[in-house]
Every structure is written in structure tokens, then in C-alpha cells.
Amino acid sequence: MNNQRTHRRGFTLIELMMSVAIVGLLAALATQNFKEASMAAQRAEAPGLSDSILNAELAYEAVYEDFLHIGSWHPRSALDRQAVPWTEGSGFDQLGWAPDGDVRCRYRARVLNRRLAVQGQCDLDDDGDRARFVRDFATHPNRVHRAVWVTPANVY
Numbered sequence: 001m002n003n004q005r006t007h008r009r010g011f012t013l014i015e016l017m018m019s020v021a022i023v024g025l026l027a028a029l030a031t032q033n034f035k036e037a038s039m040a041a042q043r044a045e046a047p048g049l050s051d052s053i054l055n056a057e058l059a060y061e062a063v064y065e066d067f068l069h070i071g072s073w074h075p076r077s078a079l080d081r082q083a084v085p086w087t088e089g090s091g092f093d094q095l096g097w098a099p100d101g102d103v104r105c106r107y108r109a110r111v112l113n114r115r116l117a118v119q120g121q122c123d124l125d126d127d128g129d130r131a132r133f134v135r136d137f138a139t140h141p142n143r144v145h146r147a148v149w150v151t152p153a154n155v156y
Contacts, residue, residue, distance in 0.1 A: 039124045039156040042081075046105045046120030046133040047147065053109055053118045054135050056097035061139070068095050069111040079106065079123040079130060105133075114139045124156040131155045 011019075061067050070091035077084045083102035091109070092098060105122035115138040123130045132150040 039081075040153075042104050042124050043122060043131055043156055045103065046107075046122060046131070047135070049099055049103070049105070049107060050118045050120045050133055050135040050147070052099070053092075053095075053097055053107060054116070054137060056095050057109055057116055057118065058137075060095055067111040067114070067116045068109065070095070070109040073106040073108050073121065075103065075106055077106075079121065080126050081124045122156070127156075129155045 057067050068091055072090070074090040074092060075084055075087055081104065083104050085102050086099050088098075092107075095109075104124060105120045107118070107120050110117045110119065115136065118135045118137075120133040121130050130151070134146075134148055134150055136146040138145075
């Protein structure tokens with residue numbers, strides 16, 4: 001009797017197909033998580049620039065004893081995931097403020113009864129739902145200061 005063992009070389013087709021399916025599933029999950037993390041990072045532009053606008057408004061108010069009302073959104077281009085250059089010709093020029101580079105959100109600074117509301121708005125996933133951030137500041141004796149996303153965290 002021949003008692004030789006046959007050595008199996010390589011993998012079976014089933015093993016290879018299972019490996020490919022698992023790798024594909026992991027890649028799909030990682031891609032979705034990366035996309036959401038990327039949009040969340042881009043959405044973080046709004047609070048940072050709103051803080052910067054608020055600081056410029058506070059400096060303006062210290063000199064002129066009033067905030068500067070900038071009622072229209074700037075830049076005026078459509079909201080989408082593409083960054084657009086900041087253009088001149090808005091009230092932000094009078095405020096002496098401009099971002100360091102291109103922006104993905106648009107901004108305005110509204111004043112009502114010595115209460116300032118700096119707003120940022122964006123639509124990074126092009127679904128029509130706009131993410132909106134508001135930073136309020138009031139010069140009442142209480143000096144109210146609030147920063148809040150008006151939209152849920154999953155709206156980009």
C-alpha cells in the first residue's frame with residue numbers, strides 16, 4: 001500500500017472568494033466612514049470662520065460702538081462641495097475681514113437690538129439640506145454668547 005500523503009498547494013476557489021468578499025465589505029465600510037469624516041472636517045470650517053468674524057465684529061464695535069450688519073450671504077455662489085474664492089464687494093470688506101483662502105460655506109452677520117448673530121451655511125453633500133451654524137453675541141448686561149449648530153450632526 002502506498003501511504004504517501006498528498007500535499008495541498010494553494011487555496012481553494014471557495015477560500016479565495018470568501019477572502020475577496022471580506023476585503024470588499026471592509027473597503028466599502030472604510031470608504032463610507034472616510035467620506036463622512038471628510039465632510040465633517042469640511043463642515044468644521046463654519047464654526048472657525050464664524051469665530052473669526054465675531055472677533056472682527058467685536059473689534060469694529062469697540063471702535064464704532066455698534067456692530068456692522070451684513071445681511072446678505074457671502075460669497076453669493078451656490079452651495080456645493082466645491083470650495084470657492086472669497087470675493088471683494090461685501091460688508092466684510094468694511095469690517096476688514098476676509099478668510100485666508102477659499103471657502104465651502106457662506107456667511108453673514110445680522111444685527112438686531114445690539115444682538116449680533118454670525119451665521120455660516122453649507123451643503124457639502126449636495127442633497128439640498130443645508131447645515132447651518134449660528135454664533136450669537138449680545139451686549140446686554142448679561143453678555144449672552146452662544147454657539148450652536150442649528151441642524152443635526154448628520155446634515156452636511
